[in-house]
Amino acid sequence: MPTPPHFKGFHTRAIHAGARPDPRTGSRAQPIHQTTSYVFEDSEAAAAYFNLQEYGNTYARIMNPTIGALEERIANLEGGVGAVAFASGLAAQHAALFTMLQPGDHVVAASALYGGTVTQFKHLLRKMSVDLDFVDANDLDAWRSAIRDNTKVFFGETIGNPSGCILDIEALAGIAHDAGIALMIDNTFATPFLCRPLEWGADIVTHSVTKFLGGHGTSLGGAVIESGEFDWSNGRYPVIAEPSPAYHGLKFHETFGTFGYLMKLRSESLRDLGACMSPFNAFLLAQGIETLPLRMSQHVSNAEAVAEYLAASPHIAAVHYAGLPTSQYQPLVQKYLPRGAGAVFCFDLPGGRDAGVKLIENLSLFSHLANVGDAKSLVIHPATTTHRQLSDEELAAAGIGPGTIRVSIGIEDAQDLIQDLEYALGCIA
Numbered sequence: 001m002p003t004p005p006h007f008k009g010f011h012t013r014a015i016h017a018g019a020r021p022d023p024r025t026g027s028r029a030q031p032i033h034q035t036t037s038y039v040f041e042d043s044e045a046a047a048a049y050f051n052l053q054e055y056g057n058t059y060a061r062i063m064n065p066t067i068g069a070l071e072e073r074i075a076n077l078e079g080g081v082g083a084v085a086f087a088s089g090l091a092a093q094h095a096a097l098f099t100m101l102q103p104g105d106h107v108v109a110a111s112a113l114y115g116g117t118v119t120q121f122k123h124l125l126r127k128m129s130v131d132l133d134f135v136d137a138n139d140l141d142a143w144r145s146a147i148r149d150n151t152k153v154f155f156g157e158t159i160g161n162p163s164g165c166i167l168d169i170e171a172l173a174g175i176a177h178d179a180g181i182a183l184m185i186d187n188t189f190a191t192p193f194l195c196r197p198l199e200w201g202a203d204i205v206t207h208s209v210t211k212f213l214g215g216h217g218t219s220l221g222g223a224v225i226e227s228g229e230f231d232w233s234n235g236r237y238p239v240i241a242e243p244s245p246a247y248h249g250l251k252f253h254e255t256f257g258t259f260g261y262l263m264k265l266r267s268e269s270l271r272d273l274g275a276c277m278s279p280f281n282a283f284l285l286a287q288g289i290e291t292l293p294l295r296m297s298q299h300v301s302n303a304e305a306v307a308e309y310l311a312a313s314p315h316i317a318a319v320h321y322a323g324l325p326t327s328q329y330q331p332l333v334q335k336y337l338p339r340g341a342g343a344v345f346c347f348d349l350p351g352g353r354d355a356g357v358k359l360i361e362n363l364s365l366f367s368h369l370a371n372v373g374d375a376k377s378l379v380i381h382p383a384t385t386t387h388r389q390l391s392d393e394e395l396a397a398a399g400i401g402p403g404t405i406r407v408s409i410g411i412e413d414a415q416d417l418i419q420d421l422e423y424a425l426g427c428i429a
């Protein structure tokens with residue numbers, strides 16, 4: 001008998017990982033298990049599930065087969081030991097941190113992060129009595145010097161939103177691990193098609209599945225993926241290694257080994273925070289992932305074409321796309337993102353706020369909204385929307401000029417996107 005093939009290709013896994021024909025009905029598409037709860041086989045089975053002696057469905061806030069299929073697919077693509085899905089990307093980040101932190105702890109994060117993450121970290125961590133330091137994402141000495149005895153995690157984005165800076169993941173993992181600290185990476189903008197941070201030494205990856213993974217702007221979702229390789233019993237993480245008062249004294253790391261962090265994340269943090277994904281969203285998001293590699297290739301080639309057009313335009317002051325050959329991030333792009341630097345970037349209009357507003361109002365293919373990672377091209381003018389309350393000086397401090405425009409390049413024809421921009425830029429001129 002020949003050995004059965006082991007299918008490894010990314011395109012194949014994006015379609016098949018986590019998905020099996022339903023054994024009862026033969027349904028080929030993933031069934032949507034729209035249920036809150038599951039009938040137990042008997043009382044003994046029920047007790048074993050609640051004791052975590054057996055892994056089984058108890059209540060849909062903690063697990064659901066449709067969501068499980070999505071979790072398996074994302075974990076497979078990122079190369080993790082498992083994943084836990086959440087209602088949104090921010091819910092995933094919160095739970096991922098909540099699982100490892102306790103009052104008095106300290107977090108070091110890159111300063112170039114999604115604005116919602118900055119707000120979440122600044123306010124939520126303070127409420128949890130956790131200290132926070134933001135450091136320049138590319139200043140490795142700053143990360144090293146920020147480490148304290150109570151530091152529990154380094155956090156950064158593979159591709160920063162919206163600055164477009166690229167993180168040196170392998171170097172950061174080295175600095176973090178020398179001190180016994182976990183490295184957590186938000187891989188939303190890259191997706192596992194462009195970069196897999198766990199392969200470069202990261203310990204935990206988070207996603208806003210809402211964006212490129214889902215890919216169609218229909219459903220919110222988040223995910224946390226773990227490598228299973230970090231030693232949570234190294235003395236820095238009593239909250240994971242020692243008996244948990246929230247789970248009748250269970251020692252998660254000792255009991256579940258490789259799965260200890262994820263078990264605690266699901267059976268305590270997801271259980272208690274309650275920010276679970278809906279089964280219908282899981283169905284849509286898993287279906288989106290089936291075309292992830294095809295979409296990402298088109299997103300990237302369109303982004304490169306649009307960025308090159310903008311860089312050559314006399315109407316543009318600067319284009320901040322790491323995929324341009326002139327970008328300071330090219331060495332990091334070549335190492336971590338050989339398939340491309342993603343499809344979200346900013347550019348500056350010399351005419352400031354007025355020019356920004358005019359550009360947005362004269363675009364027709366680009367949708368003016370606050371999201372990224374849709375098949376459709378999206379645009380936003382931070383100075384008049386997300387950062388509207390800030391003066392020009394405050395905008396400059398946040399790295400956003402009055403004429404800065406952020407685009408998320410979709411999968412339409414690049415030539416049509418360029419024509420749309422050309423027309424709108426002509427209206428400003």
Ligand SMILES: Cc1ncc(COP(=O)(O)O)c(C=O)c1O
Binds near residue numbers: 088220
């Ligand atoms: C890089 C990044 N991470 C996380 C999030 C938060 O995701 P969600 O909106 O799904 O909560 C966003 C949202 O824009 C994002 O851009």
